[in-house]
Amino acid sequence: MDTGTHVVMGLALGGIATIDPTVSAHPATAQAVMLGAIIGSQAPDLDTILKLRNNAQYIRNHRGITHSIPAIILWPLLISGIIHYFLPNANFFHLWIWTFIGVILHVFVDIFNAYGTQALRPFSKKWVALGVINTFDPFIFFMHIVGILLWGYGAHPGYTFLTIYLILIGYYILRFSQRRKVANAVNEKIENIEEIIISPTLRFNQWHIAVTTDRYFYVARSVNNEIVIHDTFEKCPLPESPLFNAAKKDKNVSAFLSFSPVYRWEVDDYDDHYEVRFIDLRYRSKGYYPFVAVVQLDAQLEIVSSYTGWIFSEEKLRKKLELIPN
Template sequence: MDSLSQFALGSAIGIVVMRRRTAPWKAALIGGLAATLPDLDAFYNHGDPISNMTLHRANSHALFWLTIASPVVALIAAFAAREMQNFWRWWLAVWLALFTHPLLDWFTVYGTQLLRPFTDFPYAIGSMFIIDPLYTLPLLIGIIVALIWRNDTGWRWAAGGLVVSTLYLGWSVAAQAYVQGVAEAALRADGRKVERLLVTPTALNTMLWRVVAITPDGYLEGFHSVFDRDSKMTFDPFPRGEALYEAMKGNAYVDRIAWFTDGFFKMGERDGRVIVTDLRMGQEPYYTFNFMVGQRQSPTIGAIHPTHFAERHNLREGLSWVWRRALGETVPPPR
């Protein structure tokens, strides 16, 4: 999730765990800072953009390593707060702030390597967009009230914000499961052979969902809102560039994207450059993670050091479409 959501989650945890043992502002600040520590790995350069992408949310987001690091961070927190007598409570607050960071990231589609060093599998539920105001606002409201009313009432508001935001996560999983059922039924009715199916929310909400279905000859993209009046879905077909993938198979960068995306990727060619694209984040034809990985050298393709580029549609047009489509209006996606 975004940094604000992570900071808010850590702040709320700090306030709730520390309660009257320290000033609410200290608990909120230290909890929020602790919760943002795992994302500092984004500043480390692994040498190429594909490694940077696939090693973000790796060791820094591993539950085991965060648990090991938590007493050190708690010691620093207790010392900074001048409350060494509360070390054990600070340890609990810091551990929860660190531990819940990757758990929250788990709900996004990106891929979080929670169980390192035992496995590097990138876990992803995919039921939350990276930024969702309906998740973050309850936390922020609870924190603000707790900072203003520095008593049990404020504490209850902070705790309530945690409860509401957690319930929202539960709602996202339920909505995702519902839309997946609708999509599977629609694909069966169309006689489609599907190898993999991905259901993720569109930007900033959990009302409108994007469905990607990998098929033997490409992939399909469709959308369904929880406010749609029927369960029919329209899917648009797109090529995956299978021939390019076969030509580039064995390339370490392409293979890593294929692994990290669980097969939800496509290959393309532009001006003689071969591009691999993560299909999970974005929608046709605009994707966040595109990498140039090869150069056409007729009749062969030569590998090159990867470079990253993102493609984004007009923000106002895109958000307008999301809002209208989320409310159940039948409008085609911007292409």
């Protein structure tokens, strides 16, 4: 989920913790638990700082080790230990419990996005992505804001947020049902399907769809369970050639290929260099595919420049590749 949603979830968890008799009866513990719940609900996204290094590191590692099983164990211990150092009168065990729940909740809700997490590490590096809830879901965020407002007007925070979370459980079940209907509609429209990737959008009844068949990639959209196919691309595996072998050694291309499950590729041969482009088919927006990896190689197949990430115009891409002045 997005940072804002994780913040309000941390506040909600701190509110639910007031049902814990030890928390409600001890002000220092209540203060520590609120801090633990909020910080714990944010901690796994510490890897966002990798963006400051480069996109390749971010793409390859975001929601990876920081969302793994060892991290889920270590985050609560680290956060609780720091908070307890500054609030030594707080009950450490209850502080740890609610911080642990905050970390678990963060990783758990991220699994329902299309991006997913590597939550099974170190046992598996597979991305667990259920593709049911958008990274920012307006309804989920709105329900948390309602709970915070009711809390501010004097409602009991614990029972208020428990009620809201029961509603949200029903909402998740509804989203699973909707996604299943979309998948069934795709299977009725397209033959010889090998894989369907369905991603939620901000709109309740609209979904992005990328389909792999034995011969083609289909890029589609579901609107009220009606499947609209936007693009069809012939399925072409990566060639075994010196050019592509050199391109795949680039850090940006390597990160892209480790992350993207469905993409197509293009090659442009210029007078003094080659350009190889990899295009993720999951994120079509207004007729454009913004998530790409591009590498340029000279005549000797040495890498000249490269980029991976989100680009919404060719001009900006050229700037990233340093072909025109910034």
